[in-house]
Amino acid sequence: MTMEMITPQKVHDVARFAEHLDLHHRIDGWFSVESAAAWDAMLCKQNALRAQGHMLEIGVWKGKSATLMAIHSDPTQEVVVLVDKYLDQPAIESALHNVYANLGDSFQLLKMDSRRLVLDPILVDGFEAFRWIHIDGEHSGRAVINDLSVANTLLSDQGVVCIDDYFNWLYPQVTEAVNRYVREHPDQFALFLCGYNKAYLARPHHAHTWLQYCKEELMGDLEGRGVEATLAKSTLPTEMNTFGMGPRFEGQRMRGPDWAQQTIRI
Numbered sequence: 001m002t003m004e005m006i007t008p009q010k011v012h013d014v015a016r017f018a019e020h021l022d023l024h025h026r027i028d029g030w031f032s033v034e035s036a037a038a039w040d041a042m043l044c045k046q047n048a049l050r051a052q053g054h055m056l057e058i059g060v061w062k063g064k065s066a067t068l069m070a071i072h073s074d075p076t077q078e079v080v081v082l083v084d085k086y087l088d089q090p091a092i093e094s095a096l097h098n099v100y101a102n103l104g105d106s107f108q109l110l111k112m113d114s115r116r117l118v119l120d121p122i123l124v125d126g127f128e129a130f131r132w133i134h135i136d137g138e139h140s141g142r143a144v145i146n147d148l149s150v151a152n153t154l155l156s157d158q159g160v161v162c163i164d165d166y167f168n169w170l171y172p173q174v175t176e177a178v179n180r181y182v183r184e185h186p187d188q189f190a191l192f193l194c195g196y197n198k199a200y201l202a203r204p205h206h207a208h209t210w211l212q213y214c215k216e217e218l219m220g221d222l223e224g225r226g227v228e229a230t231l232a233k234s235t236l237p238t239e240m241n242t243f244g245m246g247p248r249f250e251g252q253r254m255r256g257p258d259w260a261q262q263t264i265r266i
């Protein structure tokens with residue numbers, strides 16, 4: 001068991017999330033409190049790592065998850081790009097105005113099918129310059145493959161790609177597409193975490209940072225945000241180096257393989 005440091009920065013981070021929850025509950029959308037807590041914790045970790053970069057969301061709806069991205073972006077040097085085929089600009093701007101009175105150039109709202117992103121200058125201008133990418137648009141296998149290939153061009157070294165509805169029985173093609181893309185691009189993406197309906201990918205050269213973060217800090221960070229979860233690493237890294245997280249299971253905060261439940265290897 002590792003000792004988790006409660007730093008003044010962490011105290012500040014959890015207080016800000018508690019304040020954000022009121023806004024979270026007021027915006028219509030598909031973004032659970034558990035996922036919001038996990039995002040907030042990882043975005044704070046990027047801040048601690050000084051990992052700067054733009055943010056992209058494909059599939060915005062009314063701006064629920066986009067608002068949390070906005071809270072973490074630095075408008076003086078980072079841009080939040082929000083793409084939706086049926087963009088509800090008034091609703092999204094109204095949600096974002098809770099965070100920034102003036103949206104200025106730090107937010108780009110693009111009304112387009114994400115498949116057209118491959119034709120957009122963003123792919124050249126934003127090459128490996130994005131630190132947070134959320135794929136939550138069309139849930140067909142071909143759309144997910146397209147969106148992952150866009151993310152592959154845009155993701156920075158310390159960036160994270162999050163894909164919605166991973167392991168959701170309604171959309172088995174999403175899980176299949178993510179697994180296939182990662183398997184076919186092992187030098188580009190590593191699946192380091194999944195849970196609460198989402199998958200999290202990192203660049204393989206930086207996956208260790210995120211695996212270590214999950215092992216040492218994620219559960220404490222979630223608890224600070226009011227979420228009691230279990231983090232599972234139920235096989236050896238040589239077989240699959242991915243954490244799973246979900247509602248607290250059998251009172252265990254962390255759970256290793258069935259045959260060695262106290263052992264978490266990364």
Ligand SMILES: C[S@@+](CC[C@H](N)C(=O)[O-])C[C@H]1O[C@@H](n2cnc3c(N)ncnc32)[C@H](O)[C@@H]1O
Pocket residue numbers: 028029030031058059060061062063064065066083084085086087112113114115136137138139143
């Ligand atoms: C589940 S909602 C997104 C939820 C949102 N992230 C939230 O926080 O509530 C899916 C969104 O994807 C958009 N969408 C569907 N197909 C798309 C496509 N091909 N390209 C871009 N956006 C698409 C829809 O218009 C819808 O707003």
